[in-house]
Amino acid sequence: MSDAKVVVLIGSLRDQSVSKQIAEAAVENSPAGVVLEVRDGLENLPFYSEETDNADALPAAVADVRATIADADAVLVVTPEYNGTIPAVLKNVIDWGSRPYGAGALKGKPVAVISHSISGRGGQWANADTRRSAEVAGALVSEELRLELGPTGELFDGIHPREHGEVVANIGTLVTDLLRVEAPAAV
């Protein structure tokens, strides 16, 4: 059987991003039979516009990210919280992934969310808002498919997340659970 594919979407663009480091830890410790791949370049997606969301005008970067998500078995989001909600770069890829209406790349896709914060709340609003937005876009989300990490200053005090045994183990469990999600039976 071929490996399961999980595409990783990151809500931060900066080089030293904690989100990127958490994603690195996830990629390096993927469960057996699972390949996690970070989808870089989300900053190259234009802001969603219905004007260009058609076969004639669709930006190549959008077609590419849609194909990557559609081709994956599941999506893992790793994100900080910005001003009490999700970063614009993440919302933008969800919006592109939500269309065409009812048949977007995110439709029926299991999505898990890892949020983090310098505060002890672990980016819980970003986590909840990512799941709500992805769910409206047609993705399969649940309260259980989430990790809220923080305060990151204490949790990762001088270490890379890959060195935090408990966090690595929890990410592994999350990815395993993510791939167990099954679409609800049609009624």
Ligand SMILES: Cc1cc2nc3c(=O)[nH]c(=O)nc-3n(C[C@H](O)[C@H](O)[C@H](O)COP(=O)(O)O)c2cc1C
């Ligand atoms: C524009 C902006 C808004 C932020 N808003 C919040 C917030 O609402 N809640 C929070 O816990 N942290 C907030 N932070 C702090 C981030 O959690 C922190 O900078 C985090 O490390 C950024 O993630 P990254 O390391 O992946 O880039 C904010 C940071 C920025 C730059």
